[in-house]
Amino acid sequence: MYATFKKAQEEEAVQVADRLQKIPPYLFVTLRNKINKARAEGIDVISLGVGDPVDPTPQGVIDELCRQAQIPINHQYPIDEEKGMLAFRREVAQWYARRYGVELNPEGEVAGLIGSKEGCHHFILGVVNPGDVVLMTDPGYPAYRASIFMASAEPYAMPMVAENDYFPDFGEIPKDILKRAKAMFLNYPNNPTGACATRDFFRKAVDFAKAHGIAICHDNPYSEVVFDGQERLSILSVPGAKDVTIELNSLSKPYNMTGWRIGMAMGNPDILAALLKVKENTDSGIFNAIQYAGVVALREEDQNIEKMLGIYLRRRKRVLEALAKIGIEFKPQKGTFYLWIPVPRGMTSIEFTTALFEKAAVVVAAGTAYGKHGEGFVRISLTVPDKRLEEAMERIEKTFRK
Numbered sequence: 001m002y003a004t005f006k007k008a009q010e011e012e013a014v015q016v017a018d019r020l021q022k023i024p025p026y027l028f029v030t031l032r033n034k035i036n037k038a039r040a041e042g043i044d045v046i047s048l049g050v051g052d053p054v055d056p057t058p059q060g061v062i063d064e065l066c067r068q069a070q071i072p073i074n075h076q077y078p079i080d081e082e083k084g085m086l087a088f089r090r091e092v093a094q095w096y097a098r099r100y101g102v103e104l105n106p107e108g109e110v111a112g113l114i115g116s117k118e119g120c121h122h123f124i125l126g127v128v129n130p131g132d133v134v135l136m137t138d139p140g141y142p143a144y145r146a147s148i149f150m151a152s153a154e155p156y157a158m159p160m161v162a163e164n165d166y167f168p169d170f171g172e173i174p175k176d177i178l179k180r181a182k183a184m185f186l187n188y189p190n191n192p193t194g195a196c197a198t199r200d201f202f203r204k205a206v207d208f209a210k211a212h213g214i215a216i217c218h219d220n221p222y223s224e225v226v227f228d229g230q231e232r233l234s235i236l237s238v239p240g241a242k243d244v245t246i247e248l249n250s251l252s253k254p255y256n257m258t259g260w261r262i263g264m265a266m267g268n269p270d271i272l273a274a275l276l277k278v279k280e281n282t283d284s285g286i287f288n289a290i291q292y293a294g295v296v297a298l299r300e301e302d303q304n305i306e307k308m309l310g311i312y313l314r315r316r317k318r319v320l321e322a323l324a325k326i327g328i329e330f331k332p333q334k335g336t337f338y339l340w341i342p343v344p345r346g347m348t349s350i351e352f353t354t355a356l357f358e359k360a361a362v363v364v365a366a367g368t369a370y371g372k373h374g375e376g377f378v379r380i381s382l383t384v385p386d387k388r389l390e391e392a393m394e395r396i397e398k399t400f401r402k
């Protein structure tokens with residue numbers, strides 16, 4: 001079907017929007033195609049490319065989904081549609097109070113989302129006009145850039161490098177850009193670097209946004225995936241943050257629920273209202289049974305988070321051990337289930353990624369897929385079964401050992 005559409009386009013039978021031409025192919029679609037092709041050729045490819053937990057969703061959450069799916073009224077349009085049902089919004093508010101010390105009013109300061117990725121897109125459509133500038137980091141999550149282009153706005157990439165503790169330097173943004181900047185994406189714990197924020201950085205970001213009339217979207221789906229004593233943080237815990245900020249979060253990563261598509265947006269009521277205005281005309285919210293199951297996850301499954309952190313820590317240790325054997329030693333950042341790994345001296349990100357694929361049939365994400373400041377790094381995800389990770393590490397040790 002897609003091929004036919006492409007052909008029709010080439011023959012100029014149909015038009016495709018110009019703004020889509022600016023969006024590169026989505027990283028993981030490209031990776032998936034590469035993996036599928038190799039597998040079709042009989043190669044046993046191990047993918048460490050995608051951050052998609054393979055460990056099971058907690059049983060209590062699945063049981064609640066099944067129970068709620070038996071109730072006919074739940075098959076109708078969701079209760080409170082795009083806003084998310086009150087029971088879910090209340091549970092989110094309690095989770096935020098318990099986990100981050102943030103007080104939220106479930107009426108007006110919390111909304112349900114079909115995952116935080118949806119929230120990123122609808123935030124942009126809700127707050128920017130064509131031609132506005134949206135600040136994001138480089139490296140950064142590729143979907144931000146795509147959403148900015150889809151709103152006919154202009155991304156401005158703030159370098160985010162190790163020398164600056166992976167914080168953007170707001171003082172470096174040119175004045176003319178600043179004048180046109182209306183929104184900003186931040187994301188800590190950060191994909192792809194794993195870097196975590198400090199309260200002080202969040203304070204600076206909020207002050208900067210207030211001074212320049214910028215709406216912040218802090219995308220925080222990895223808030224629970226932190227190690228080495230790192231504090232779990234919400235930007236909304238900074239005084240005054242709610243004046244200019246929404247935060248997005250998600251059940252995808254802490255509860256192994258990526259496929260369920262459930263997340264939440266919290267914070268400034270005006271920004272949330274704008275996002276919801278887009279949503280009410282675009283989607284009609286989350287399946288009721290999934291929201292009820294989400295309530296159970298948030299209320300009862302803190303222990304799943306602890307269990308997963310133990311598993312990721314063990315996998316992280318194994319990867320670091322293998323890398324040390326091939327001469328790559330570095331101190332990992334404290335957040336996410338990714339490792340942001342410096343490539344061997346003399347190689348580019350793409351060269352190392354290609355070597356891993358061709359010599360060891362191991363797929364990783366090239367750092368440059370997240371922006372030009374990702375050069376010199378590759379990203380490994382720890383969301384693979386232990387046995388496959390072990391096999392991947394053995395291949396890497398055998399192939400690249402000095």
Ligand SMILES: Cc1ncc(COP(=O)(O)O)c(C=O)c1O
Pocket residue numbers: 051114115116117118141187191219221249250251252258262263
């Ligand atoms: C930074 C970031 N934001 C959003 C998402 C999407 O999360 P969700 O499954 O809640 O849509 C991801 C997923 O990898 C991510 O890395």
